[in-house]
Amino acid sequence: MMNKEEFYNLLKTRRSIRQYKKDLVSREILERVLAAGMEAPSGKNRQNWRFFVVQGEKRNEYLLYSQKSWLGIKTILKQRLKPSLYDFTERFFFTLGEAPVVVFVYSHNDSEERYHTSIGSVYMAVENINLACVTEGLGSCTMGAPLEIRQEVDKFLGVDKLLEYQRGELELLCGIVIGYPAHQPPRAPRQIENRVTWLE
Ligand SMILES: Cc1cc2nc3c(=O)[nH]c(=O)nc-3n(C[C@H](O)[C@H](O)[C@H](O)COP(=O)(O)O)c2cc1C
Secondary structure, eight states: OOOHHHHHHHHHHOOBOOOBOSOOOOHHHHHHHHHHHTTSOOGGGOOOEEEEEEOHHHHHHHHHHHHHHHHHHHHHHHHHSOHHHHHHHHHHHHHGGGOSEEEEEEEEOOTTSOHHHHHHHHHHHHHHHHHHHHHTTOEEEEEOGGGGGHHHHHHHHTGGGSHHHHTTOEEEEEEEEEEOBSOOOOOOOOOOTTSOOOOO
C-alpha cells in the first residue's frame, strides 16, 4: 500500500502531457491502465464506461480529425492563452504531440441512471487512467476537443453502427492521448480561493 506522501505526490506529479516520445506502449501496459480505469466507482455500479483504443494507422488517420477539431476551439483559445502557449497548443492538435495511443471514452447513458451520474462515473475512470499512466511512467492528456466533431468521431470509430448508439445511449465524453512523455511541463497553477464553502 502506498504511503500518504506517495499518494499526494502522485496527484501532484500528474500533468497534462502534450509532447511524447515515438516509443509504442505495450498492450500489457495499456490493459493495466484501462483496468485501473475500470476500478473506478460508478452510479449503481453500472460501469457505464466504454473505451475505444486507437493506435497505429488508425491513430495516424485520426490526426486529420484532430486538426479539424482545432478549428472549433482556436478562437476561444486565442483569447485565453498567451501567444507562445497558443502556438504550442495548435502544434499539439496537429501532431497529437506524437502520442502513439488515443483512447476515446464514451458513456453509456440509459434510463436506469440520471444523466449526470452516468457522465460523472465515466470521468472517475478517466482520472484513474491518468493516474495509472503516471504510475507506469507514461504521460496522458484528457481532451475535450474531439467533442467539437463528435459525430465524425462516432463514425470514424464505427460507434455509429452499435445498437446502443442507435438507441441514443452512447455519448462521446473525451479522448485521452497516451505515450511516454518527452517534456516536463510546469505545474498548472491551482486556485483554492472561492472553491470551497464550509458550513457548520
Ligand atoms: C475534461 C477535460 C478536457 C480537456 N480538454 C483538453 C483539450 O482538448 N486539449 C488540451 O490540450 N488539454 C485539454 N485538457 C487538459 C487541461 O487543459 C489541463 O488539465 C489543465 O490545464 C490543468 O493542467 P494539468 O492537467 O497539467 O494539471 C482537458 C482536461 C479536462 C479535464
